[in-house]
Amino acid sequence: MTSAAVRAQGLWKRFGQQVAVAGIDLELPAGKFIGLVGPNGAGKTTTLSMITGLLRPDQGSVEVVGHDVWRDPVEVKARIGVLPEGLRLFERLTGRELLVYSGRLRGLPGGEVERRATQLLDVLDLAGARHKLVVDYSTGMRKKIGLAAALLHNPEVLFLDEPFEGVDPVSAQIIRGVLERYTASGATVVFSSHVMELVESLCDWVAVMAAGRIRAQGTLAEVRGDAPSLQKAFLELVGAGGRDAGSNLDWLGGGAR
Amino acid sequence: MTAAELTAVVVRLKLSLLRNGLRQSGGRRAAYVASAVVALLFGALQLLGLVALRGHAHAESVVVLLVAVLALGWAVMPLFFPSGDETLDPTRLVMLPLRPRPLVRALLAASLVGIGPLFTLLLLTGSVITVAHGGAAYAVAVVAVLLALLVCVALARAVAAANLRLLTSRKGRDLAVLSGLVIAIGVQLVNFGAQRLGSSGLKQLQPVGDVVKWVPPASAIGAVDSVSEGSYGIAALQLALTVGALGALIAVWSRHLTRLMTSPDGSTLQAAGDTATRERGASGLSRLLPAGRTGTVMERSLRYVRRDPKTKAAWVTSLAIGLIVPVFNALQGTGSLYFACFAAGMLGIQMYNQFGQDTSAFWMVATTISSGHDAYVELRGRALALLVITLPYATFVTVLTTAMLGEWARLPEVLGLSFALLGAMLATGAWTSARFPYSIPQEGHKNVAPGQTWLAWISIFGGMVSAALLSSPVIAATILVHVAQGGDAWGWVLLPAGAAYGAAVTWAGLRLAAPRTAARLPEILAAVSKG
Numbered sequence A: 001m002t003s004a005a006v007r008a009q010g011l012w013k014r015f016g017q018q019v020a021v022a023g024i025d026l027e028l029p030a031g032k033f034i035g036l037v038g039p040n041g042a043g044k045t046t047t048l049s050m051i052t053g054l055l056r057p058d059q060g061s062v063e064v065v066g067h068d069v070w071r072d073p074v075e076v077k078a079r080i081g082v083l084p085e086g087l088r089l090f091e092r093l094t095g096r097e098l099l100v101y102s103g104r105l106r107g108l109p110g111g112e113v114e115r116r117a118t119q120l121l122d123v124l125d126l127a128g129a130r131h132k133l134v135v136d137y138s139t140g141m142r143k144k145i146g147l148a149a150a151l152l153h154n155p156e157v158l159f160l161d162e163p164f165e166g167v168d169p170v171s172a173q174i175i176r177g178v179l180e181r182y183t184a185s186g187a188t189v190v191f192s193s194h195v196m197e198l199v200e201s202l203c204d205w206v207a208v209m210a211a212g213r214i215r216a217q218g219t220l221a222e223v224r225g226d227a228p229s230l231q232k233a234f235l236e237l238v239g240a241g242g243r244d245a246g247s248n249l250d251w252l253g254g255g256a257r
Numbered sequence B: 001m002t003a004a005e006l007t008a009v010v011v012r013l014k015l016s017l018l019r020n021g022l023r024q025s026g027g028r029r030a031a032y033v034a035s036a037v038v039a040l041l042f043g044a045l046q047l048l049g050l051v052a053l054r055g056h057a058h059a060e061s062v063v064v065l066l067v068a069v070l071a072l073g074w075a076v077m078p079l080f081f082p083s084g085d086e087t088l089d090p091t092r093l094v095m096l097p098l099r100p101r102p103l104v105r106a107l108l109a110a111s112l113v114g115i116g117p118l119f120t121l122l123l124l125t126g127s128v129i130t131v132a133h134g135g136a137a138y139a140v141a142v143v144a145v146l147l148a149l150l151v152c153v154a155l156a157r158a159v160a161a162a163n164l165r166l167l168t169s170r171k172g173r174d175l176a177v178l179s180g181l182v183i184a185i186g187v188q189l190v191n192f193g194a195q196r197l198g199s200s201g202l203k204q205l206q207p208v209g210d211v212v213k214w215v216p217p218a219s220a221i222g223a224v225d226s227v228s229e230g231s232y233g234i235a236a237l238q239l240a241l242t243v244g245a246l247g248a249l250i251a252v253w254s255r256h257l258t259r260l261m262t263s264p265d266g267s268t269l270q271a272a273g274d275t276a277t278r279e280r281g282a283s284g285l286s287r288l289l290p291a292g293r294t295g296t297v298m299e300r301s302l303r304y305v306r307r308d309p310k311t312k313a314a315w316v317t318s319l320a321i322g323l324i325v326p327v328f329n330a331l332q333g334t335g336s337l338y339f340a341c342f343a344a345g346m347l348g349i350q351m352y353n354q355f356g357q358d359t360s361a362f363w364m365v366a367t368t369i370s371s372g373h374d375a376y377v378e379l380r381g382r383a384l385a386l387l388v389i390t391l392p393y394a395t396f397v398t399v400l401t402t403a404m405l406g407e408w409a410r411l412p413e414v415l416g417l418s419f420a421l422l423g424a425m426l427a428t429g430a431w432t433s434a435r436f437p438y439s440i441p442q443e444g445h446k447n448v449a450p451g452q453t454w455l456a457w458i459s460i461f462g463g464m465v466s467a468a469l470l471s472s473p474v475i476a477a478t479i480l481v482h483v484a485q486g487g488d489a490w491g492w493v494l495l496p497a498g499a500a501y502g503a504a505v506t507w508a509g510l511r512l513a514a515p516r517t518a519a520r521l522p523e524i525l526a527a528v529s530k531g
Helices: A044-051 A073-079 A095-105 A110-123 A139-151 A169-184 A196-202 A220-224 A230-237 B003-024 B026-053 B059-080 B100-110 B115-131 B135-167 B170-200 B202-212 B218-228 B232-262 B292-307 B309-331 B337-351 B354-366 B372-405 B408-435 B453-470 B472-483 B487-519 B521-528
Strands: A004-015 A018-029 A033-037 A059-064 A080-083 A157-161 A188-193 A205-210 A213-219
Touching: A004 A044, A004 A188, A018 A044, A018 A059, A018 A188, A018 A205, A018 A213, A033 A044, A033 A169, A033 A196, A044 A059, A044 A157, A044 A188, A073 A080, A080 A139, A095 A110, A095 A139, A095 B292, A095 B354, A110 A139, A139 A157, A139 A169, A157 A169, A169 A188, A169 A196, A196 A230, A205 A220, A205 A230, A213 A220, A220 A230, B003 B026, B003 B100, B026 B059, B026 B115, B059 B115, B059 B135, B059 B202, B059 B218, B100 B135, B100 B232, B115 B135, B115 B218, B135 B218, B135 B232, B218 B232, B292 B309, B292 B372, B309 B337, B309 B372, B337 B372, B337 B408, B337 B453, B354 B372, B354 B408, B354 B521, B372 B408, B372 B487, B408 B453, B408 B472, B408 B487, B453 B472, B472 B487, B487 B521
Parallel strands: A033 A188, A033 A205, A080 A157, A157 A188
Antiparallel strands: A004 A018, A004 A059, A205 A213
C-alpha cells in the first residue's frame, strides 16, 4: 500500500492559448492537513478539478489512494469528497434534502443517511436552516452545507477549493473544528487558499503554486525555510518580494485634492 | 457637471458599451449586424406597407393599433431582458454624485440610441405618413412622431426601474421568469385570435381603434389623423394626453430611480424568514418512489419541476401548448385527432438537455457516476420522473381531443402513436443530453448560453427529426391499417403495439446514452457550466 494520498505526474491543462497548469508533479502524503497555496490564477482550481475527475487533463496521470482517477473511477469516487469552487449546488433543495440526496446517490442506506445528515447539520450549526432552500443560504452557509455533503460518505481524502473564501469568522471556526477532528482520525484534507496565515496555522504540509507550476512542496517548515513567516516565504517563491507600491502615489492622502 | 455635459457623457457611454460588446466576439458582431439588417428591412417594408395603406378606409385604425402594440412591446421588453442595457441599470451609477433630474434626461437621451428606437422611428414615420393629409397635419406629424418615440422609451425605462427593485430579490426573479411564460402563452392565444381576424377583414378593427386612439402614445398618431380631418380641438386634446403621459412616465421613473439609488440593494438584504419549505418528500412522495438511486433521482427531478422557476416555466409551457394546439384546433373544427400527439411531443422535449437543466450543480451527479450502469440508472430515473407527469397528461389530452371530435374508434391508434412518439423523444432526448449538452442561464429569459445556440439547435431539432424517424414504423402501421382493406378492424392493435414500441425504443436509447454519459462527464460539466 502506498503512503501517498495523491500522486500526480506531468499534469497539463490548456484553455485555448492560456496554459492553466504546466506539467506539474505532486505527491501529497496521506493522513495530513495539506494546503495548496498560490495567487489568483495560479491554477489551483484547475489542478484540484483534474485530481477529482471533474476536468480532463490534456496530459499526465493522477492517482488517488493508489487508484488511477481516469481508469478506475469506481475505486476513486467512493473514497473522495469534493467541495468545488464556483460550481452550484442543487439549490432548490433544502439543506437537509440536499444532504439526503447526495448521500443516497452514493448508495448509503436511507436510515444511515438521515442519521448522519442530522448530526452534520447540528455540528455545522445549520439545524435552524435545514428546511430552508439552499438558494436562500448565505455564502458561509453554502460552504458549510457543501462541506457536509462532501463529508457525508466518510471519504478517505477530502478536497476543498477555497473553503474559507467569503466565510465569516464564526463559520470559519466551525469548519476548522470539523476538519481538524477529521484529520486527527487519519484522513487526508487537501485544500486550496491564498490566505497564508490560515494555511500556516492549519496545515502540516504545503504545496506552493504560481503560474501553473509547483514552486515548492513539503512540510510547512521545509517550505518556510529561513523566512519569518509563510507569507514572506511565499512572496519570495512567487517572485513578488521586492515590489513596493508606495513611491509613485505621492499625492495620495493628506486631505486636499 | 452641467446637464448637457452629463447627457453627452451618458450617450458616449452607451456607444462605448455597444462598441465593446461587439468587439468581444465575431459571433456577437454578426448577430448584431444581422438583427440590425433584419430590423431595418422589416421597418422599411412596414414603412412601404403603411404608405401603401394611405387612403384606405380603415387605415387610421390599423395605424393606431400598430403603434399601441409597438408601445406594448416597449413595455414588455425590459421584463424579457432585464439586464440587456447596462446604462439602464442605475445601480451601476449609484456611487456617482448625480442629481435625478439631469440623470433622467441623460438616460432618456441614451436610450434613443440603438436598433430598437430606429425601428420604432421607421414605424412611427410610416404611420403618420399613412394618415397625414395637408400641411398642418404634416407639421403635427413631426411633433407626434417625436412624442410617441419618447413615450415608448420612457415607458420601457419606467417599467425597467420598477422591475429592477423586484428583480433584486430572489422571489421577484422567480416570479419574473414565470411572467415571461404568461406572455408566451398569451402570444399563442393572440395568434389564434389573429387567424380568426384574418378571415373577416379590417373592418373589425374599427371599434378597437376608436378607443385606442385616445391611449398614449397611439393618441399622438390619432392627433395627426384628427388634424387631417380638420378636428383641431380633438387633436389638441390627444396631443395633450400624450404629453401628459410622457410627463407622468418620467415622474414615475424618476421616483423609482431616486429610491433605487438611495435605498439598499434588495439582494443583500436577509431573505424573508418564511422561506422554509415543508419536506413533504420525507413522508409522502419518497415512500411511493422506488428505493436507491432511481427513487432519489426521481424525487429530485419532480421537486425541481415544482421549485425551480426555469424548469417550472419550461414544463408549464409544454403542458399548455400540448393542450392548446389540439384542443383549439378541435374547437375551430379544423383539427385532426392526430394533433393530440402534440402533447406527447411537447412533453418529450423536457427530456432534452437533462444535464443542462442541472446547471453546474451537475458536478454533484458527476462525482457519483463511476460506471455506465450508474449513468443508466441516473438517466432512467429522470425518464421515469418525466413519465409520472407525461403519461397521464398525454392520455388525458388525447381522450379530451377524441371526445371533442367524437372519433372514439380512432382513440386506440392515436394513443399508440402518442406513446411511440413519447418513447422516441425520451430515447433521443437521453442521447442528445449526453452528446450535445448546453448551459441554461439561470438569470433572465434566455434558455441558451451565448455561443451555444448551435448546440441547442442540433440537440432539439436533430433530436426531433430523429424521433419522428424512430416512430416511423408505428406511423407506417397506422397508415397501413387505414389503407388496407378491412384494416380498420385492427386499429386497436396499434395501442399495445405503440406502447410496447415506445418502451423498447426508450430502453434502447437509455442503454446507448448511458456509456456516452459516463465517458463524457468532464465534457458535459464544462458544457453546462457556462450559464
